[in-house]
Amino acid sequence: MSILEVRNLKVSYSTGGPQILKGIDFEVGGDDFCAVIGPSGAGKSTLIRCINRLVEPTEGDIILFGQSVCPLKSGDLRRLRRRIGMIFQEFNLVNRMSVMDNVLSGRLGYTGAFRSFFKAFPREDIDRALDLLERVGLQDHVDKRADALSGGQRQRVGIARALMQRPEILLLDEPTSALDPKISRDVMGLIRELAAEFNIPVLCNIHDVQLALETCNRIIGMQDGYKKFDGPAKGMRKQDLDEIYAMEVL
Amino acid sequence: MSITAAPVSAHGFDAYLAHKRRRRINNWLLVACSVALLAWCFWDTIMFDTDWQRMGGALGIGGTLERFLLIDWSLLPKLLVPALETLMMATLGTILGCVFSLPVAWFGAANVTPSKYFFYPLGRFLMVLSRSIHEIIWALLFVGAVGLGALPGILAVAMRSVGFISKITAEAIENIDPKPVEAIRAVGGNQFQVMYYGIVPQILPVIIGTIIFEWDINIRRSAIMGLVGAGGLGLVFFRQMAMFNYGGVTLVVLAVLVLIAIGEVISHYARKAVI
Numbered sequence: 001m002s003i004l005e006v007r008n009l010k011v012s013y014s015t016g017g018p019q020i021l022k023g024i025d026f027e028v029g030g031d032d033f034c035a036v037i038g039p040s041g042a043g044k045s046t047l048i049r050c051i052n053r054l055v056e057p058t059e060g061d062i063i064l065f066g067q068s069v070c071p072l073k074s075g076d077l078r079r080l081r082r083r084i085g086m087i088f089q090e091f092n093l094v095n096r097m098s099v100m101d102n103v104l105s106g107r108l109g110y111t112g113a114f115r116s117f118f119k120a121f122p123r124e125d126i127d128r129a130l131d132l133l134e135r136v137g138l139q140d141h142v143d144k145r146a147d148a149l150s151g152g153q154r155q156r157v158g159i160a161r162a163l164m165q166r167p168e169i170l171l172l173d174e175p176t177s178a179l180d181p182k183i184s185r186d187v188m189g190l191i192r193e194l195a196a197e198f199n200i201p202v203l204c205n206i207h208d209v210q211l212a213l214e215t216c217n218r219i220i221g222m223q224d225g226y227k228k229f230d231g232p233a234k235g236m237r238k239q240d241l242d243e244i245y246a247m248e249v250l
Numbered sequence: 251m252s253i254t255a256a257p258v259s260a261h262g263f264d265a266y267l268a269h270k271r272r273r274r275i276n277n278w279l280l281v282a283c284s285v286a287l288l289a290w291c292f293w294d295t296i297m298f299d300t301d302w303q304r305m306g307g308a309l310g311i312g313g314t315l316e317r318f319l320l321i322d323w324s325l326l327p328k329l330l331v332p333a334l335e336t337l338m339m340a341t342l343g344t345i346l347g348c349v350f351s352l353p354v355a356w357f358g359a360a361n362v363t364p365s366k367y368f369f370y371p372l373g374r375f376l377m378v379l380s381r382s383i384h385e386i387i388w389a390l391l392f393v394g395a396v397g398l399g400a401l402p403g404i405l406a407v408a409m410r411s412v413g414f415i416s417k418i419t420a421e422a423i424e425n426i427d428p429k430p431v432e433a434i435r436a437v438g439g440n441q442f443q444v445m446y447y448g449i450v451p452q453i454l455p456v457i458i459g460t461i462i463f464e465w466d467i468n469i470r471r472s473a474i475m476g477l478v479g480a481g482g483l484g485l486v487f488f489r490q491m492a493m494f495n496y497g498g499v500t501l502v503v504l505a506v507l508v509l510i511a512i513g514e515v516i517s518h519y520a521r522k523a524v525i
Binding site for chain 2: 078095
């Protein structure tokens with residue numbers, strides 16, 4: 001059963017400007033941990049950001065949880081976004097807020113104006129935040145400011161924030177490219193473990209091909225706005241990689 | 251080879267000299283113009299505009315200074331209440347100014363403004379309006395509108411504070427890191443939550459520093475509000491001046507000095523505590 005369906009997706013940032021995505025089709029199913037790989041400028045980030053409409057699609061359709069994403073107005077869009085967890089390249093934490101407040105901010109989509117003004121989150125949210133922080137190994141850093149943590153720790157806060165939403169799909173935008181190789185493997189392993197535990201499909205944008213092949217069970221290869229490869233990670237051959245990264249070799 | 255090379259290098263040297271000469275002449279012209287302008291200002295404002303007949307000799311000037319230096323200490327107990335009033339005027343004016351600044355900063359920050367074509371220019375206009383009208387003029391307006399007392403002073407100080415606070419705040423909003431904002435939008439936060447969780451924590455230190463600084467300035471402003479009937483130490487100053495009690499005037503000036511020094515000390519420590 002497919003959770004996400006992308007049909008003939010085209011994006012250009014300005015009318016008449018260059019097309020970043022030139023007609024992308026794919027589906028993501030319930031147990032997919034799907035990596036999107038490709039050279040810089042292939043449109044990977046744009047693709048990920050289209051799915052929760054941080055970037056507006058120009059043409060085509062995105063169907064998520066059985067409803068079309070593109071025509072949604074602000075209120076419905078917010079209700080959709082809170083079902084999508086997102087983890088970012090630069091973590092995108094609010095540096096001057098505590099780790100706990102950053103994690104709790106994952107619940108903002110479900111929190112009323114009054115509660116969010118006083119940062120008075122319900123008891124169950126606080127319990128869940130503490131649980132998740134323990135799961136990602138940050139139980140000793142709850143009250144620290146986000147900018148007091150190391151890169152790997154900050155990304156763990158990002159993971160906890162995304163899981164706070166009880167997401168039905170996870171979007172990962174280069175979650176490891178600000179981290180060193182060892183920490184990258186830890187973080188990807190943690191995400192895979194948690195995604196499997198909570199049964200969340202993942203669409204992950206990643207430039208480290210080796211790490212993608214190790215972690216993910218499916219690969220989508222992109223080049224210059226087109227989909228060049230789509231298949232299981234195990235079936236990927238060296239020729240396929242060469243084709244995706246052809247532009248860089250030349 | 252040297253025959254062909256020589257004219258080139260000679261040309262280069264001549265051009266260099268000529269350039270240097272031109273620059274020296276330009277510099278001299280600039281200095282001459284500045285001196286002429288200065289002389290004209292001096293002539294027109296001091297030589298021409300001063301009432302030389304009324305200026306006394308050295309004795310007269312000395313006598314006036316002496317009258318000011320004979321401080322009237324008997325006034326001291328009567329200064330406590332106006333001094334407090336000045337301080338309160340500055341504090342309330344600053345708080346009210348912050349409240350008014352909120353919408354102005356929101357309108358006038360290009361990246362969060364509700365409308366680029368209406369609210370953004372409106373916000374920018376209000377910032378300029380607030381700053382281009384002197385606090386005394388604001389006070390005169392409010393004395394006319396709400397009568398004498400501290401209230402017009404508070405309103406005047408508030409109106410004058412809006413420009414600075416909202417401008418700095420708007421600029422801080424424009425300079426924030428957009429990434430946390432993207433994250434709050436991605437979890438499904440609404441407009442208010444995006445601002446409160448994504449923007450406010452980033453700009454808070456700048457805003458608090460600015461408010462403390464503005465409060466410091468507002469003590470100075472409040473001290474002269476009384477000149478137009480808006481309460482505080484200025485009113486005492488005005489009365490002493492009207493009674494030609496120069497010793498009393500000096501005491502009020504000293505009181506203002508002490509008040510500002512106190513404000514300086516408080517704001518120094520407050521800013522340290524924040525940043």
